[in-house]
Amino acid sequence: MFELVRYLKERASLVERSLAAAVPQSEGPSARLDEAMRYSLLDGGKRLRPILALASCEAVGGALDDALAFACALEMIHTYSLIHDDLPCMDDDDLRRGRPTNHKVYGEALATLAGDALLTDAFGVLARSPLARRAPALVAETVAELSEAAGSRGMVAGQVIDLLGEGRAMELGELEYLHGRKTGALFLAAVRGGARLGGASAAQMESLTVYAKALGLCFQVVDDLLDVEASTEQMGKRTGKDQAHGKNTYPGLLGLKRSREFANELSARAAGALSGFDERAEPLRALAGFVVERKL
Amino acid sequence: MFELVRYLKERASLVERSLAAAVPQSEGPSARLDEAMRYSLLDGGKRLRPILALASCEAVGGALDDALAFACALEMIHTYSLIHDDLPCMDDDDLRRGRPTNHKVYGEALATLAGDALLTDAFGVLARSPLARRAPALVAETVAELSEAAGSRGMVAGQVIDLLGEGRAMELGELEYLHGRKTGALFLAAVRGGARLGGASAAQMESLTVYAKALGLCFQVVDDLLDVEASTEQMGKRTGKDQAHGKNTYPGLLGLKRSREFANELSARAAGALSGFDERAEPLRALAGFVVERKL
Numbered sequence: 001m002f003e004l005v006r007y008l009k010e011r012a013s014l015v016e017r018s019l020a021a022a023v024p025q026s027e028g029p030s031a032r033l034d035e036a037m038r039y040s041l042l043d044g045g046k047r048l049r050p051i052l053a054l055a056s057c058e059a060v061g062g063a064l065d066d067a068l069a070f071a072c073a074l075e076m077i078h079t080y081s082l083i084h085d086d087l088p089c090m091d092d093d094d095l096r097r098g099r100p101t102n103h104k105v106y107g108e109a110l111a112t113l114a115g116d117a118l119l120t121d122a123f124g125v126l127a128r129s130p131l132a133r134r135a136p137a138l139v140a141e142t143v144a145e146l147s148e149a150a151g152s153r154g155m156v157a158g159q160v161i162d163l164l165g166e167g168r169a170m171e172l173g174e175l176e177y178l179h180g181r182k183t184g185a186l187f188l189a190a191v192r193g194g195a196r197l198g199g200a201s202a203a204q205m206e207s208l209t210v211y212a213k214a215l216g217l218c219f220q221v222v223d224d225l226l227d228v229e230a231s232t233e234q235m236g237k238r239t240g241k242d243q244a245h246g247k248n249t250y251p252g253l254l255g256l257k258r259s260r261e262f263a264n265e266l267s268a269r270a271a272g273a274l275s276g277f278d279e280r281a282e283p284l285r286a287l288a289g290f291v292v293e294r295k296l
Numbered sequence: 297m298f299e300l301v302r303y304l305k306e307r308a309s310l311v312e313r314s315l316a317a318a319v320p321q322s323e324g325p326s327a328r329l330d331e332a333m334r335y336s337l338l339d340g341g342k343r344l345r346p347i348l349a350l351a352s353c354e355a356v357g358g359a360l361d362d363a364l365a366f367a368c369a370l371e372m373i374h375t376y377s378l379i380h381d382d383l384p385c386m387d388d389d390d391l392r393r394g395r396p397t398n399h400k401v402y403g404e405a406l407a408t409l410a411g412d413a414l415l416t417d418a419f420g421v422l423a424r425s426p427l428a429r430r431a432p433a434l435v436a437e438t439v440a441e442l443s444e445a446a447g448s449r450g451m452v453a454g455q456v457i458d459l460l461g462e463g464r465a466m467e468l469g470e471l472e473y474l475h476g477r478k479t480g481a482l483f484l485a486a487v488r489g490g491a492r493l494g495g496a497s498a499a500q501m502e503s504l505t506v507y508a509k510a511l512g513l514c515f516q517v518v519d520d521l522l523d524v525e526a527s528t529e530q531m532g533k534r535t536g537k538d539q540a541h542g543k544n545t546y547p548g549l550l551g552l553k554r555s556r557e558f559a560n561e562l563s564a565r566a567a568g569a570l571s572g573f574d575e576r577a578e579p580l581r582a583l584a585g586f587v588v589e590r591k592l
Contacts, residue, residue, distance in 0.1 A: 029453070029457045029460075029473065029474075030449075030453040030456050030457060032456065033448055033452065034448065037448060084409075084412060089403075089404035089408060090405050090408065107385075108385035109385045109386050110459070112380060112383065112385060112408070113380075113452050113459075116376075116380060116411075116412075116415065116452050117448035118448075119416060120443055120446045120448070120452065121443060122443075123439055123442075124439070124440050124442075124444050124447060125443075126439075127439035127440035127443060128440045132433075132436045132437075133433075136432035136435070136436040137429075137432040139432070139436050140428045140432040140435050140436050140439070141423070141428075143419055143422075143423035143436070143439055144424045144428075146419075146420075147417060147420025147423060151416035151417040151420060152319070152326065152333060152414075152416070153326075156329065156409050156413040157329060159409055160325075160328065160329040160406065160409055161325045163406070163409075164325075164328060
């Protein structure tokens with residue numbers, strides 16, 4: 001049996017080391033900016049997006065190193081989005097992964113700028129990766145897809161729809177559209193980007209696209225469930241706030257039982273999409289189970 | 297004699313059309329985000345950075361089309377930086393280019409997200425440009441340099457130094473370091489990126505680097521001068537506020553007369569760096585004069 005827990009721990013630690021090198025602490029006039037960036041970036045998150053990218057690269061026979069810079073770029077973009085989402089003008093959160101949010105420590109201005117810098121630097125990390133010399137076309141394509149996933153047609157659009165939709169009841173289709181952008185787009189970019197950099201065939205890209213879409217939505221449904229079911233202490237962030245904020249959620253729309261069933265269906269759909277892959281896709285298969293069973 | 301005024305007008309209008317196409321107005325759930333992005337992007341700015349990129353591309357014999365996507369990316373990044381700089385937690389400005397700032401119209405949350413989206417989309421516009429298929433290595437290199445110019449070692453660093461330095465007197469060297477990042481880095485990236493995409497030689501890149509550094513600093517010195525000398529009405533943004541905010545400026549450090557002389561020296565240095573270029577560098581030469589003579 002594949003030992004997922006150990007795998008995740010090892011991969012998270014590899015990603016953590018790479019991130020620390022990608023965003024070094026300088027001395028001098030912008031040391032405080034680096035501190036603010038590293039405070040949120042190097043906080044021992046799950047590193048799910050980078051791990052997915054690396055696993056997808058290896059699932060198609062690519063080398064780990066080919067996707068490592070991209071994996072860092074993904075986590076930098078994910079982290080920027082958390083910093084900005086937590087700002088007073090957005091979700092106004094003061095707790096994230098068990099610690100005070102960035103603006104609580106560094107102030108709003110520096111938190112905004114730390115997010116801006118992480119987002120900007122992410123594209124440089126990807127574009128300066130060793131693979132950019134060997135396969136610049138693959139890297140340029142990945143830059144384009146990452147930008148689309150994170151930008152005005154992807155993650156930011158999801159954030160806007162969420163923001164404007166608060167307090168207004170959504171239908172299931174709308175909620176799926178919202179999450180397809182807010183979290184799904186970056187999951188999809190992670191899997192497809194990792195696979196592309198690993199040399200995936202068109203057929204493999206197609207299967208992994210199905211995998212990633214199901215996995216991303218599953219992740220979000222479970223996120224909504226955990227907000228209802230888990231305690232603030234367990235999660236390291238304030239829970240129970242979706243309902244308080246009038247947010248649209250799967251439990252709110254489908255109920256807890258049906259939401260849990262839906263998450264299980266999505267997990268099975270993700271695993272099913274990998275039927276044509278060999279044992280190198282074992283981590284991706286295990287991740288499909290992990291996402292639905294996770295407690296935080 | 298080169299007709300700069302007509303040239304700038306024609307080029308600004310070309311850039312404006314390209315920007316409108318690069319950031320289209322969608323219908324549907326994220327229409328409001330597109331509106332906010334386009335409100336600040338399509339407001340008839342000077343388009344100095346994109347014009348510099350296009351002129352540099354042509355100065356080394358490149359085709360206009362090769363740098364057009366890059367030119368748009370530059371202006372999108374410049375615009376995002378203005379939107380975020382104007383936010384209440386930053387400079388708290390309510391007027392920009394003669395109109396209410398983005399957050400005054402769309403609120404802080406949407407303004408933050410519109411900035412995020414412009415920054416993110418900029419890299420996609422560049423990476424999806426037609427040149428990316430023909431010369432992906434040049435495009436990947438330009439993505440890397442643009443990211444570095446705009447990110448934690450460039451523009452954002454400048455913004456942070458400015459923020460943390462308010463109210464504390466800087467020395468001339470510090471002020472130059474600050475502006476080298478805050479405005480200089482993007483000018484440099486514009487000129488070097490345009491030239492690279494136009495197929496510049498190493499020697500041409502070197503001369504254009506000298507040109508861009510002098511031009512960028514000149515632009516900033518004149519900006520400081522205009523903040524003292526011009527009226528709010530002329531500038532379309534609040535003036536006289538540098539002193540009120542305790543900002544470090546060239547007039548504050550060198551006095552008005554010496555600052556004006558310094559700007560003239562820099563303009564001459566920029567023009568001098570072009571001595572080895574033929575008549576295709578005429579627009580760049582004229583721009584070196586324009587930057588120091590501009591009234592807004």
